Amino acid sequence: MTGLHVRHRKTVALDALDLDFGPGVHGLLGPNGAGKTSLIRVLATVAEPSGGRVEILGENTGEQRRRGTVRRQLGYLPQEFGYYPGFTVREFVAYVAWLKEMRTADAPAAVERAVGRVGLADRIDTKVRTLSGGMVRRVGIAQAIVNDPRVLLFDEPTAGLDPEQRVEFRELLRELGASATVIVSTHLVEDVAAACTEVTLVDAGRVAWRGTPGSLAALGESAGAAGSAGDNAIERGYTAALRAHRDSGRPQTLEGTAR
Numbered sequence: 001m002t003g004l005h006v007r008h009r010k011t012v013a014l015d016a017l018d019l020d021f022g023p024g025v026h027g028l029l030g031p032n033g034a035g036k037t038s039l040i041r042v043l044a045t046v047a048e049p050s051g052g053r054v055e056i057l058g059e060n061t062g063e064q065r066r067r068g069t070v071r072r073q074l075g076y077l078p079q080e081f082g083y084y085p086g087f088t089v090r091e092f093v094a095y096v097a098w099l100k101e102m103r104t105a106d107a108p109a110a111v112e113r114a115v116g117r118v119g120l121a122d123r124i125d126t127k128v129r130t131l132s133g134g135m136v137r138r139v140g141i142a143q144a145i146v147n148d149p150r151v152l153l154f155d156e157p158t159a160g161l162d163p164e165q166r167v168e169f170r171e172l173l174r175e176l177g178a179s180a181t182v183i184v185s186t187h188l189v190e191d192v193a194a195a196c197t198e199v200t201l202v203d204a205g206r207v208a209w210r211g212t213p214g215s216l217a218a219l220g221e222s223a224g225a226a227g228s229a230g231d232n233a234i235e236r237g238y239t240a241a242l243r244a245h246r247d248s249g250r251p252q253t254l255e256g257t258a259r
């Protein structure tokens with residue numbers, strides 16, 4: 001994306017953002033209101049930017065015809081995930097497969113595979129409304145991956161998952177990131193440390209820092225002595241990068257250059 005601008009009435013949510021994402025798992029970190037959801041919604045083509053250009057898989061999403069092509073190859077789990085409560089897990093995931101225009105012959109097996117990957121095979125014929133919050137979240141993950149998307153967008157996917165499920169989800173993220181571009185917004189530094197190949201720290205609608213989880217941890221190690229807050233190196237790196245960005249008003253990386 002180049003020069004991406006998103007406004008909500010008078011609030012500037014994203015301010016002239018230039019970013020690119022390749023295959024792998026990209027963690028989006030940032031304080032509340034930083035603009036992470038606004039960014040994911042634009043990438044999911046469910047919100048229109050107020051300015052700038054977004055290209056996904058070589059398609060300009062500003063053109064309506066191109067958006068259809070992108071959506072078929074996209075998986076998206078919104079922060080607030082809506083579903084039809086009367087549907088069973090199988091019916092709901094199959095419905096999304098149909099929306100993604102998957103081949104009718106391929107859909108049933110793809111649905112079973114996606115539901116199995118999130119550990120809900122034994123609940124596949126259960127109505128979604130009878131599931132726990134964490135299980136509903138896993139249904140959300142299943143519907144996002146059913147079409148084997150080349151681009152996956154997860155907005156706070158681990159919220160509501162129990163610790164064991166979170167560990168399994170990170171494993172799934174790593175698997176997905178081997179072939180797809182996965183962008184995941186999270187508040188949990190453990191998610192970033194365990195699953196992400198790259199971290200993009202967003203603050204007040206701008207990129208505050210970009211690098212690997214290892215380099216964020218290294219920043220935290222060196223910032224530890226300078227008294228940055230945080231229980232572990234990545235948290236301290238996060239706080240230090242935010243502080244440096246706010247002090248300088250310019251993007252920072254460990255190497256001192258923004259990409």
Ligand SMILES: Nc1ncnc2c1ncn2[C@@H]1O[C@H](COP(=O)(O)OP(=O)(O)OP(=O)(O)O)[C@@H](O)[C@H]1O
Pocket residue numbers: 008009011012013030031032033034035036037038039
């Ligand atoms: N529909 C809306 N109307 C007005 N302002 C909005 C709307 N959606 C978001 N905003 C504002 O845009 C800014 C960015 O919000 P956004 O939800 O993208 O942040 P976020 O990083 O996802 O935050 P969180 O971590 O709390 O989910 C915030 O200042 C927010 O108040």
